[in-house]
Amino acid sequence: MSVPDDLARAFPPDDPDTLRRLRARLAATAQAEGVLDVAYRTLDSPVGPLLLAATGRGLVRVAYLSEDHDAVLQALADRISPRVLRAPAPLDPAARQLDEYFDGARRAFDVPLDWQLAAGFRAAVLHRLADIGYGRTASYAAVAALAGNPRAVRAVGTACATNPLPVVVPCHRVVRSDGGMGGYLGGLDAKRTLLDLEARAAAEPASSPASSA
Amino acid sequence: MSKQPFEAVVAAHAGTVLRVCRALLGNAEAEDAWSETFLAALKAYPELPADANVEAWLVTIAHRKAVDVLRAAGRRATPLGQLPDAPAAPEPAGPDPDLIAAVARLPVKQRHAVAYHYLAGLPHAEVAAILGGTTAAARRAAADGIAALRRSYPDTRKGADR
Numbered sequence: 001m002s003v004p005d006d007l008a009r010a011f012p013p014d015d016p017d018t019l020r021r022l023r024a025r026l027a028a029t030a031q032a033e034g035v036l037d038v039a040y041r042t043l044d045s046p047v048g049p050l051l052l053a054a055t056g057r058g059l060v061r062v063a064y065l066s067e068d069h070d071a072v073l074q075a076l077a078d079r080i081s082p083r084v085l086r087a088p089a090p091l092d093p094a095a096r097q098l099d100e101y102f103d104g105a106r107r108a109f110d111v112p113l114d115w116q117l118a119a120g121f122r123a124a125v126l127h128r129l130a131d132i133g134y135g136r137t138a139s140y141a142a143v144a145a146l147a148g149n150p151r152a153v154r155a156v157g158t159a160c161a162t163n164p165l166p167v168v169v170p171c172h173r174v175v176r177s178d179g180g181m182g183g184y185l186g187g188l189d190a191k192r193t194l195l196d197l198e199a200r201a202a203a204e205p206a207s208s209p210a211s212s213a
Numbered sequence: 214m215s216k217q218p219f220e221a222v223v224a225a226h227a228g229t230v231l232r233v234c235r236a237l238l239g240n241a242e243a244e245d246a247w248s249e250t251f252l253a254a255l256k257a258y259p260e261l262p263a264d265a266n267v268e269a270w271l272v273t274i275a276h277r278k279a280v281d282v283l284r285a286a287g288r289r290a291t292p293l294g295q296l297p298d299a300p301a302a303p304e305p306a307g308p309d310p311d312l313i314a315a316v317a318r319l320p321v322k323q324r325h326a327v328a329y330h331y332l333a334g335l336p337h338a339e340v341a342a343i344l345g346g347t348t349a350a351a352r353r354a355a356a357d358g359i360a361a362l363r364r365s366y367p368d369t370r371k372g373a374d375r
Contacts, residue, residue, distance in 0.1 A: 003362050004331050007316070010309040011232040011332055019227050022244060026223070026251050035256050038218075077218040082258055084218035 027087035037081035040073065041088040043095050045102050046197070047190040050167070052091045052098075055080060058112030059094050062165050064186035079117065098167065104201035107134035109168045117164035121152065125159035132173040135202025137195065139177040161185050167194065216263050219255055226271050227251075229333050233272060236316055236328040237279040246282055250275040269339045272329055276343050283321065315366040323358030330355045 030036040038060070040053040051069045053061040053076055060080070063072040077084050088095075093111050100106035108130075118126050128146040132138045138146075140156045147156065160171035166186055172194040176182045184191035230250055234243035253274050261270060316324060322344065329340040330351075341351035 003359050003366070006309060006312055006366075007236075007327070007331050007362070010312040010316070011236050013232055013332075014228040015231060018244070019231065022231070022247055022251075023223060023227060025248055026255075029248065029252055030255055033252070035252070040220075073218045073220070074215065078215045082216040082219055083255055085220050085223070085255070 023086075027085045028089065030083075030085060031087055031090060035083060036085055036087060036090075037083040038076050039085060039087035039090040040076075041086060041091045041095065042069070043098055045098065047167075047186055047193050050098070052094055053084075054090050054094070055114045055116075057114040057116075059091075059165065059168065060114040060117060062167055064166065064190065066187055067185065094168075101167070102197070104197060104204075107198075107201070111168075113165060113168070118159075118162075121147065121149065121155055122159035122162060124148065125156050126163055126165070126169050126171070129170050129173065132170060134170075135198040137173050137175045140174055140182065141177055143174055157183070170194075173198075216258075216261070219258050222254070222258070222267055222271075223251060226268055229268065230271050230275050232332050233275055233328045234279065235313075236332055237275070237324060238282055239317060242282050242286075246275060246278045249278045253278070266339070268333065269335055269343070272333045272335060272339075273343050276325065276329070279325075312362070312366055315362050318365065319358050319361055323354050323361060326351055326354035327358035327362075331359075 027036065027039070031039065034056075038053055038055055040051060040061075043050045043052055048065045049069075050065075051061065051063040051067075051072055052059065053063075053073075061072065061076060063069060073084055094109075097106055097109050097111060101109070115123055115126075125143060125147045128143060131146060132143075140153045140160075141150065144150050144152045144156045149155070156174065160174050161183060163169055163171040163185060166172070172184060172186075172191045174182065181188055181191055227247075231243060231247050234246040234250070237243075238246055250271060254271055257274075261267070316327070319327065325344060326340055329335045329343060330337060335343075337352040337355065338348045340355065341348045344351055344354070
């Protein structure tokens with residue numbers, strides 16, 4: 001046994017409990033001092049773990065696991081700021097509303113959104129999606145018309161496929177005019193799950209007592 | 214050249230910075246030094262060149278924080294170079310409290326050189342850049358520190374290394 005080996009043991013390189021506490025404190029302090037540019041957390045959901053990320057302006061990204069959360073965080077670092085930390089507190093309202101949505105108890109989201117990852121016609125398309133009511137669907141062509149360019153059906157598909165805020169901005173409600181599901185950035189199973197959830201919840205009277213059934 | 218999200222920097226280096234802070238300052242002050250180090254690093258991170266040695270950069274910041282803490286402690290009461298928390302303080306003991314105490318008794322420069330080379334794994338040239346002075350001086354400080362530990366600590370060690 002050498003002194004350097006003993007040293008390495010006397011000062012172990014990991015102390016998970018302490019580090020967890022220190023990292024949580026760092027996130028809170030960074031937020032309080034306004035130097036946390038992108039906060040994120042994950043949320044378990046019926047469509048798998050979702051990554052939620054926010055800037056000071058609002059929710060900026062929701063990502064499916066299939067989008068590769070590490071790649072999404074790297075893209076946020078590249079496009080917004082590398083000051084990215086796991087920090088649940090700023091995302092508590094969004095997480096709570098998503099939980100309510102997945103329980104069928106919420107039909108619209110009421111959190112500030114940061115649209116900076118969507119631009120141009122894509123942003124125009126995404127802004128129109130909230131017009132498709134909960135539990136309903138619209139065709140890509142109908143959305144193109146709503147966004148002011150009826151011939152831009154393919155562009156609507158692209159806008160949906162690159163929606164930075166899936167679930168919250170309901171691109172899952174856009175389907176093919178022939179009745180087909182179309183694609184979905186979270187996978188077709190996720191799209192079906194969301195549409196089934198909304199159809200089921202929409203079929204029940206919105207806020208009447210359970211005894212009315 | 215893109216820069217990692219800061220969370221990945223924390224994940225990769227949090228443990229190393231904590232063990233370095235503990236060796237420099239003792240457990241009690243180490244956590245504040247760790248927090249100040251990573252907060253300062255987060256602030257400066259966007260300006261860090263993408264090809265920088267992130268660990269050496271973090272240890273450099275930790276070094277400055279530790280010097281500040283030692284200086285403040287010196288102003289309070291303790292002579293400069295003494296640890297603010299005495300080795301005998303009833304803080305949670307590490308796996309080898311005697312060696313930890315022996316590290317705490319090292320002269321500041323040796324303690325820093327030992328921590329940066331043996332605990333952070335930085336080459337002597339990087340250690341020299343942090344401490345100021347030549348690579349040879351950094352190498353000597355680390356070697357002197359290890360030799361001092363070998364002298365002050367052998368009684369309690371389980372085996373001799375010579």
